[in-house]
Amino acid sequence: MGRLKSRQAGKKFLAVTGLFAMGVMLLLPIFVALPALAGGAPAAGGPPPDVVAAQEAEGVEGEEVKVEIGRDVYYKTEGPAVGAPAPKTADTEEFYPRYNFESRVLLWVANQQHLYYGSFVLAVPIFCMCIEFAGLVSKDKAMAKKYDQLAYDFVKISLTAYSLTAILGGILIFTFLTLYPAFFGYLSSIFRPVMHIYALMFVAESGTLYIYYYGWDKMKDGLLKWLHCSMSVVLNVIGTVLMFLANSWIGFMMSPAGVDEQGRYLGNIWHVIHTALWNPLNVHRILGNMAFGGGVVAAYAAYRFLSAKNDEERAHFDWMGYIAMSLGVAFLIPLPFAGYWLMREVYAYRQQMGITLMGGLLAWLFIIQATMIGILFLTTNYYLWQALGRMTGGERFQRYIKYFVFILVVGLLVFITPHTIVMTPAELKAMGGQQHPVLGNYGVMSAKNGGINAIIMTTIASFIWYQRGNRVPAVKWAKFGNIFLITFFVVAHLNNIWVACYGYFIPANVRIGLSVPQVAGTLSCLFFGSALNLAMLSKSRELGPIRWGQIAPRSQYALIMLATAFTWMMGLMGYIRSSVRLFWHVNEIMRDNSPWAYTHTIGFGANVISFNVLFFWITILFVFWLGALGAKKAPVPATQPVPGAAPQPATGH
Amino acid sequence: MQTALYLIISIVISVAYFQFIDWALMDMQGLDYFYILR
Numbered sequence: 105m106g107r108l109k110s111r112q113a114g115k116k117f118l119a120v121t122g123l124f125a126m127g128v129m130l131l132l133p134i135f136v137a138l139p140a141l142a143g144g145a146p147a148a149g150g151p152p153p154d155v156v157a158a159q160e161a162e163g164v165e166g167e168e169v170k171v172e173i174g175r176d177v178y179y180k181t182e183g184p185a186v187g188a189p190a191p192k193t194a195d196t197e198e199f200y201p202r203y204n205f206e207s208r209v210l211l212w213v214a215n216q217q218h219l220y221y222g223s224f225v226l227a228v229p230i231f232c233m234c235i236e237f238a239g240l241v242s243k244d245k246a247m248a249k250k251y252d253q254l255a256y257d258f259v260k261i262s263l264t265a266y267s268l269t270a271i272l273g274g275i276l277i278f279t280f281l282t283l284y285p286a287f288f289g290y291l292s293s294i295f296r297p298v299m300h301i302y303a304l305m306f307v308a309e310s311g312t313l314y315i316y317y318y319g320w321d322k323m324k325d326g327l328l329k330w331l332h333c334s335m336s337v338v339l340n341v342i343g344t345v346l347m348f349l350a351n352s353w354i355g356f357m358m359s360p361a362g363v364d365e366q367g368r369y370l371g372n373i374w375h376v377i378h379t380a381l382w383n384p385l386n387v388h389r390i391l392g393n394m395a396f397g398g399g400v401v402a403a404y405a406a407y408r409f410l411s412a413k414n415d416e417e418r419a420h421f422d423w424m425g426y427i428a429m430s431l432g433v434a435f436l437i438p439l440p441f442a443g444y445w446l447m448r449e450v451y452a453y454r455q456q457m458g459i460t461l462m463g464g465l466l467a468w469l470f471i472i473q474a475t476m477i478g479i480l481f482l483t484t485n486y487y488l489w490q491a492l493g494r495m496t497g498g499e500r501f502q503r504y505i506k507y508f509v510f511i512l513v514v515g516l517l518v519f520i521t522p523h524t525i526v527m528t529p530a531e532l533k534a535m536g537g538q539q540h541p542v543l544g545n546y547g548v549m550s551a552k553n554g555g556i557n558a559i560i561m562t563t564i565a566s567f568i569w570y571q572r573g574n575r576v577p578a579v580k581w582a583k584f585g586n587i588f589l590i591t592f593f594v595v596a597h598l599n600n601i602w603v604a605c606y607g608y609f610i611p612a613n614v615r616i617g618l619s620v621p622q623v624a625g626t627l628s629c630l631f632f633g634s635a636l637n638l639a640m641l642s643k644s645r646e647l648g649p650i651r652w653g654q655i656a657p658r659s660q661y662a663l664i665m666l667a668t669a670f671t672w673m674m675g676l677m678g679y680i681r682s683s684v685r686l687f688w689h690v691n692e693i694m695r696d697n698s699p700w701a702y703t704h705t706i707g708f709g710a711n712v713i714s715f716n717v718l719f720f721w722i723t724i725l726f727v728f729w730l731g732a733l734g735a736k737k738a739p740v741p742a743t744q745p746v747p748g749a750a751p752q753p754a755t756g757h
Numbered sequence: 758m759q760t761a762l763y764l765i766i767s768i769v770i771s772v773a774y775f776q777f778i779d780w781a782l783m784d785m786q787g788l789d790y791f792y793i794l795r
Binding site: 349583584587588591592594596599603606609610611613614617618621622624625628 | 759760763764766767768770771772774775776778779782783785786788791792793
């Protein structure tokens, strides 16, 4: 007995020590950075120590060391030009070694596949963390076990995907080194310390992930479980920092800083990392990765649902698909706003770059993007309406669906209307200018913002329906609450339409500010509408249980469509972001003199994107199949109850 | 009667709220929400 107690005390001590160590690890970067932040320490980077020592020795002998001073192209500060200038390349084998094939397409495919898997393995552990935490704090024992099992299923899928990500990263770097040696040499000379930190972070992530996965059963009780859950926090902090570092490279290529106009590095690594577009890219990418990861996991659940052999399996995978979809959509809702911010920053950085994107060479790709966004939101709504079918009481909302469809379709049509059309000079003359006197009023941003906000608000209303699916509010003020909630949404829609119309009558510099209240109106619906609804349901009458697994199979195809559309859109947006640099490797610093510096036709680009999507889905199906193979070997006892209570959709963030 | 009262209260609060955030968020950007009236 005494031995058992001392063993438990030992375990407890170990767990507390572990938690403390993790806290220190998380705070360590801040302490390390403190001297640099205070300005006391020299900036990182610069010439190697032996060179510095040699220079100092020469200085002692009384000779002046000549270091040229360069001026930062973005920050406009001055600094010693310690780096080499960007290489001036030519269309030769020396700078661009090649196969009898377009090097750019090879790099495109390698990059896109690495990004798909990278974003998947970034998103899944974050979901895992949320779900494990939900299980940890859940008071319902059966539910807690379900959540824990679900989190374990998630991380099991991501483990195979993790090694695939590393393999694809290797392929990508070899593609860079062999096909674009001059460019990659220049980029790595500037980001030398960042790339090493990236590699070390990768080692830390692997170690944490393996302990996290293989320690799952060992650490399932008490404090050790909390230690296990906090390990997922560390894992995700490392994963997010990894992504931020990688984003600094593409940020530098689009909006360089920290170098002078010849591309010479000026000794301040923070300027090179923190370029104009770094943070907008960080925010937009993390939200996009989360929505993408949710979509892929939901598609996995749909695949398992459709191939399930019995009701119990169907119930489990129906529930898993619903959770993954909810998490994904929770991040999809703020995603257009982050994208809008990114575009605003692009315009602020270089107006011409913004015009190339949205009103010039790449404008039609944005029309395709708008169509895809519309498909995503329509599919989400369709899934939620189908999911009402698994609840007693869900049929109350059926008669109103047609009105929602009307709002969604009108919003979508406004959102996908093009504005700038590529024309021949004869067509231009016939029309009397770039814009048609009547049709030129359509497809402007003021109206499109109204369209997408109407779509998002309707999606939020669908979520609120779903929360109510099988319940009737029983609070005393239910009547007032219902009237207020409906009025609030109607006024929000009217305000949205009013602001969209008002934008037509005021100059552009005032109009652009209207996007902020429009977003705030939509977010008010999200936070206030959900909070009010949950408050009304705090005392509620249940009309019947949720019948997990009793849902039309077409809903599962909707989940697969959601994931595929998202994959395609991610490929499209990556292509747009890359091709906006036109004939520059590094915008305005290093010119692309390869034979592939032109912009592809939309058709060719779309075909490569489709190839990438198909390739990703074929390989991820292999990963799913591996996951199912492992599950067959160790059958889980089928005694776990099917959850009776509906988990609430995530509405935060 | 009660329904009408609730509806009026809801409309007044909602319209006031949305007009307020329209004005406040424009003002925070240094822009004039009532540009067209001046």
